Amino acid sequence: MNIGIIGGGASGMMLASLIKTKDKVTLIDANAKLGKKLLLTGNGKCNFTADDFTDLHNIYNNDFARAIYKKYDRDSFLSFMKSIGIEPKLEWHKGRGYYYPNSNKSTSVYYALLDKIKANGVNIVYNAKVINIESDNNKKTSDNDKNATNYIVETETDRYVFDKIVIATGGMSYKNTGSDGSVYKILEMLKHRVVKPLPGLVGFAHNDHDLKGLKGVRVDAKVIATIYDKDSKILKEYIETGEVQFNENYVSGIPMMDMSRYINRYIDDGYKVELRLNLYDREDIYDYLVKRRENLYYKKAQDFLCGLLPDELANVIIKRTQNEMHNDTSNRRGELCEPEVENLTNGFLKSLVKYITNFKIGNISLGNFDNAQVTLGGVDINAVNVDTLESKIYKGMYFTGEVLDIDGRCGGYNLQLAYSTAVLVSHSLM
Numbered sequence: 001m002n003i004g005i006i007g008g009g010a011s012g013m014m015l016a017s018l019i020k021t022k023d024k025v026t027l028i029d030a031n032a033k034l035g036k037k038l039l040l041t042g043n044g045k046c047n048f049t050a051d052d053f054t055d056l057h058n059i060y061n062n063d064f065a066r067a068i069y070k071k072y073d074r075d076s077f078l079s080f081m082k083s084i085g086i087e088p089k090l091e092w093h094k095g096r097g098y099y100y101p102n103s104n105k106s107t108s109v110y111y112a113l114l115d116k117i118k119a120n121g122v123n124i125v126y127n128a129k130v131i132n133i134e135s136d137n138n139k140k141t142s143d144n145d146k147n148a149t150n151y152i153v154e155t156e157t158d159r160y161v162f163d164k165i166v167i168a169t170g171g172m173s174y175k176n177t178g179s180d181g182s183v184y185k186i187l188e189m190l191k192h193r194v195v196k197p198l199p200g201l202v203g204f205a206h207n208d209h210d211l212k213g214l215k216g217v218r219v220d221a222k223v224i225a226t227i228y229d230k231d232s233k234i235l236k237e238y239i240e241t242g243e244v245q246f247n248e249n250y251v252s253g254i255p256m257m258d259m260s261r262y263i264n265r266y267i268d269d270g271y272k273v274e275l276r277l278n279l280y281d282r283e284d285i286y287d288y289l290v291k292r293r294e295n296l297y298y299k300k301a302q303d304f305l306c307g308l309l310p311d312e313l314a315n316v317i318i319k320r321t322q323n324e325m326h327n328d329t330s331n332r333r334g335e336l337c338e339p340e341v342e343n344l345t346n347g348f349l350k351s352l353v354k355y356i357t358n359f360k361i362g363n364i365s366l367g368n369f370d371n372a373q374v375t376l377g378g379v380d381i382n383a384v385n386v387d388t389l390e391s392k393i394y395k396g397m398y399f400t401g402e403v404l405d406i407d408g409r410c411g412g413y414n415l416q417l418a419y420s421t422a423v424l425v426s427h428s429l430m
């Protein structure tokens with residue numbers, strides 16, 4: 001049997017490293033090098049799986065992903081890694097466990113897989129972008145020939161015939177790693193529905209003038225996103241916590257990236273989405289500020305929050321509070337002209353509580369694919385058999401990795417999905 005794997009990223013490499021059949025296996029990739037994205041993962045350290053898979057941490061299309069994960073879980077993956085020479089290590093950060101290779105290098109994982117692929121005798125074809133897929137008899141598979149078992153795969157320069165093919169072409173983020181989404185169009189021609197791809201695990205662009213000066217500021221916060229329906233009623237609310245990073249027109253950091261997976265579809269659908277930060281999450285914050293006023297009575301009002309929050313952010317909060325007090329005529333009793341902390345009124349402190357715990361990031365929009373770590377959307381899982389990952393439309397066509405409409409949060413979940421799907425397909429091919 002002649003098997004073609006299209007795409008030599010994390011999942012295509014994993015699959016090619018596992019196939020032990022006597023079949024002829026060809027791995028085709030658009031790049032001069034396999035695994036370009038894999039090499040970037042975890043800031044070059046490759047965070048390849050996670051400690052906590054309870055509820056799979058809200059992986060999109062969770063039931064589908066859970067069924068796959070159950071068949072090949074973290075421990076099976078770690079055993080495989082050990083068998084190819086990679087010793088895993090677990091690192092903890094803010095209560096979450098992240099697995100990396102002990103070498104701290106994604107290159108180790110890359111070479112461990114590549115050596116195994118070569119040992120398996122897989123024929124690797126580099127610099128070969130697939131531009132078309134057809135079934136045998138020169139008949140387009142889009143004619144819905146369910147019995148088609150041969151595939152003709154065309155690259156810009158060559159033509160290959162396979163009995164079975166695996167689509168492992170990833171999503172469309174970080175295009176320079178090769179995953180440019182070009183295969184979606186081919187799959188749509190083959191009548192495979194592709195759920196609209198959107199950038200995921202990405203920050204948000206914003207158009208909030210107050211925040212322009214915050215470039216480089218990092219702060220621990222609770223991030224709250226509220227989605228409103230057409231009647232301005234709250235439809236959904238999502239919460240993430242962690243370090244938020246500000247750029248000139250952009251907010252990022254892990255909680256924002258994780259949040260993007262929940263809310264980007266709503267933003268794209270035109271829902272009103274409000275993004276807020278709770279910058280000091282304690283119930284008695286008002287009492288705390290009263291005490292702080294007592295302690296810091298001698299300071300300038302402008303500096304009241306310095307030491308509690310980064311200076312630039314503290315300035316924005318004081319400014320927003322002052323503006324509100326100034327606009328509220330009933331409160332115009334000198335907050336702006338009395339610049340000492342001891343003169344800050346209880347009304348001012350109440351207003352300050354609001355701006356600290358409900359700090360709005362105005363006019364957000366989708367981040368872009370060039371910065372996104374994953375793609376939301378992809379091949380509709382309803383047309384894919386969850387037990388084999390074979391297409392329900394075409395016999396002998398399989399899918400692995402991010403090309404499928406599944407995605408997970410930051411922390412090793414996406415690579416685990418890429419590997420679990422690859423293993424499942426390797427079983428289907430044997």
Ligand SMILES: Cc1cc2nc3c(=O)[nH]c(=O)nc-3n(C[C@H](O)[C@H](O)[C@H](O)COP(=O)(O)OP(=O)(O)OC[C@H]3O[C@@H](n4cnc5c(N)ncnc54)[C@H](O)[C@@H]3O)c2cc1C
Nearest residue numbers: 007009010011030041042130169170178401402412414415
């Ligand atoms: C900067 C960054 C950091 C990340 N860090 C982590 C992390 O630490 N942990 C984690 O779990 N996940 C991480 N991810 C996500 C993870 O890398 C991906 O989910 C994973 O690589 C997906 O694997 P894949 O094989 O499905 O796709 P990819 O790795 O994208 O591979 C797809 C391959 O298909 C090839 N291809 C595409 N189209 C064609 C075509 N038409 N013809 C031929 N070949 C084609 C491409 O060249 C590419 O080699 C990160 C992503 C990025 C961008």
